Amino acid sequence: MELTDAAFVAKARVGDTHAFGVLVERHGRSLFRLAFRMTGNEQDAEDVVQESFMRAFRQLSKFDERASFGTWLYRIAANCSLDLVRSRKRRAGQMVQEDSEMEDPTLSLPSTDPGPERMALSAEVRGRVAEAMNELSPTERTAFVLRHFEGMCIEEVSRVLECQPGAAKHSVFRAVQKLRRALEPVVSPAK
Amino acid sequence: MNHLSEEQLILHYYGEEADPFAAEQHLEGCADCRTLYGSLQRVLNVVDSLPVPERGPEYGAQLRERLQSRLAAAPASWPRSLWNWLTPRTPLRVAAATAAFSLLLAAAFVAGRFYPQAQKLKPAPMAAADPQVRERILLVAVGDYLDRSQMVLVELANARPDGPLDISAEQARAADLVSESRLYRQTAAHTGDAAVATVLEDLDRVLLEIAHGPSSLSPGELDKLRQRLEAEGILFKIRVLGSNVRNEEEPGPAGRQKL
Numbered sequence: 001m002e003l004t005d006a007a008f009v010a011k012a013r014v015g016d017t018h019a020f021g022v023l024v025e026r027h028g029r030s031l032f033r034l035a036f037r038m039t040g041n042e043q044d045a046e047d048v049v050q051e052s053f054m055r056a057f058r059q060l061s062k063f064d065e066r067a068s069f070g071t072w073l074y075r076i077a078a079n080c081s082l083d084l085v086r087s088r089k090r091r092a093g094q095m096v097q098e099d100s101e102m103e104d105p106t107l108s109l110p111s112t113d114p115g116p117e118r119m120a121l122s123a124e125v126r127g128r129v130a131e132a133m134n135e136l137s138p139t140e141r142t143a144f145v146l147r148h149f150e151g152m153c154i155e156e157v158s159r160v161l162e163c164q165p166g167a168a169k170h171s172v173f174r175a176v177q178k179l180r181r182a183l184e185p186v187v188s189p190a191k
Numbered sequence: 192m193n194h195l196s197e198e199q200l201i202l203h204y205y206g207e208e209a210d211p212f213a214a215e216q217h218l219e220g221c222a223d224c225r226t227l228y229g230s231l232q233r234v235l236n237v238v239d240s241l242p243v244p245e246r247g248p249e250y251g252a253q254l255r256e257r258l259q260s261r262l263a264a265a266p267a268s269w270p271r272s273l274w275n276w277l278t279p280r281t282p283l284r285v286a287a288a289t290a291a292f293s294l295l296l297a298a299a300f301v302a303g304r305f306y307p308q309a310q311k312l313k314p315a316p317m318a319a320a321d322p323q324v325r326e327r328i329l330l331v332a333v334g335d336y337l338d339r340s341q342m343v344l345v346e347l348a349n350a351r352p353d354g355p356l357d358i359s360a361e362q363a364r365a366a367d368l369v370s371e372s373r374l375y376r377q378t379a380a381h382t383g384d385a386a387v388a389t390v391l392e393d394l395d396r397v398l399l400e401i402a403h404g405p406s407s408l409s410p411g412e413l414d415k416l417r418q419r420l421e422a423e424g425i426l427f428k429i430r431v432l433g434s435n436v437r438n439e440e441e442p443g444p445a446g447r448q449k450l
Contacts, residue, residue: 017262024258025251032250036243053258058331083338086345087430122240129241137349147205148238154207163360169198176201180234187233 005069013060020060024053027070031077037145038081040130048084052077074150075160078142085138125186132182136175143171144179195224200231333375333387337433340368340394344426347401348417352410359406366402369395390428397425 005026011019028049035048055076056063063072133141139161146152146160158168195203195217202208203215218225343364350356372395379387397420408416420426 017259020262021255021259024255028251028254029246029248032246033243037241042244049254050258050261053254054261057262059335079338079342082342086341125237126240126242129238133238133241137346139346139349148235162364164357166357167360169202172205173198173201176231176235177197179238180231183234183237184230187237188230 006065009060009063009065009069012057013063020053020057023069023073027073028053030070031073034074034077034145034150035081037149038078038142039084040133044084048077048080052080055080071156071159074146075162078146078160082138082142085141128183128186132179135182136178140171140175140178143168144175147172194221195228197227197231200224200228203228204231204235333379333391334433334436336368336371336375337394337429337436339364340398341426341429341433343368343401344397344420344429347408347413348420348426350413352413355407355409356413357407358401362402362404362406365398369398369402372398387432390432393423393425394429397423 003022005023008019008022012023031049031052032045035045035052036042039045039048052073056073059076063069136144142161143157146157147154152160154165154169154172157172158165161168161171195214199208199214203211203218208214218228343361347358347361372391376388376391376395379385379391401416405412
């Protein structure tokens with residue numbers, strides 16, 4: 001039977017780096033997805049993932065064993081990403097270009113005919129989405145990513161952000177409203 | 192007929208509406224709300240098109256390998272070797288730990304009996320308080336503290352509400368941070384880090400005011416707070432100090448320099 005996270009956490013707390021390594025393997029991919037969606041940049045996401053695991057390891061003594069290790073780890077990664085996004089806000093504009101230039105075969109826009117026109121449109125849409133995401137404040141972006149992409153309920157989002165559920169809900173609302181304003185022209189049905 | 196608010200539509204989309212059945216019924220009968228909801232759905236669906244670079248199943252193992260050396264060098268909750276000795280799990284280790292402890296006791300007794308009396312009058316060396324270790328502990332703790340403080344201040348500084356903003360959550364976090372800061376300030380003053388101590392004092396003052404101020408701020412009051420933060424350059428100071436602290440957390444050949 002596979003051991004739970006809690007069992008590995010207990011071992012890691014007494015300095016068992018092998019046990020912590022198992023937790024890294026288990027949560028690495030999902031943490032990368034979260035970090036990428038929060039930062040919008042592959043290298044930044046890699047940095048966030050590594051820094052998050054290091055912070056988690058150093059702060060294991062603060063972890064409440066009754067809580068979910070995954071949620072706790074997400075909170076750390078969200079905070080790492082927030083720090084990074086905030087510092088990066090100063091060099092605005094760079095990420096949008098990188099995102100819109102990024103080649104990605106896993107693009108999930110429904111299409112049966114990926115002709116050149118549609119490919120160009122997809123790239124434009126992705127660019128607009130990335131741009132709109134960059135317009136969100138770091139807190140709004142975090143709340144939105146956790147609610148929309150990670151499927152966390154508002155209550156869980158508030159735990160990650162360490163704020164009241166009302167404040168988390170408000171951040172999600174503001175994020176969706178901003179995205180709607182920015183993207184509605186892109187998604188409106190052709191007249 | 193009362194239309195569904197945008198907030199209700201968003202909650203409905205995420206399946207968190209208090210009464211989903213009522214919302215569904217309303218949408219069936221209200222073309223305006225249906226149009227609005229359709230637009231919301233299209234926007235949120237297109238957001239899903241934001242691609243994420245795929246990481247294969249081997250990513251976890253690769254990541255683990257990359258982190259291995261850093262993990263081995265990082266202090267966990269307790270120093271590993273010390274913890275292992277304190278929690279012996281095999282009979283051999285129990286016996287060894289008992290023997291080591293007995294030997295230590297005996298050595299302490301003998302040393303106490305035969306150590307020259309005059310030496311006892313000398314002040315005890317502060318072996319446990321190795322300045323380098325102490326300073327590293329301070330750095331790690333201060334770095335974490337600064338990160339969290341910055342987060343609270345930036346959230347308030349970036350808020351652009353249309354009406355009064357409930358900041359009770361930020362107040363609670365500010366109060367927690369204030370209760371932590373005294374120790375860091377004292378330690379910084381004690382270790383001669385005047386620059387760190389000064390920034391921590393400035394930060395403490397701002398956090399105290401937030402923690403003990405009104406829990407709801409009007410856009411005008413938020414603006415004043417924002418102006419004050421800018422005027423004092425507190426966020427900039429925190430970023431600079433935080434960045435210095437993080438750099439110094441990494442052990443380097445140059446050793447520690449004063450901030």
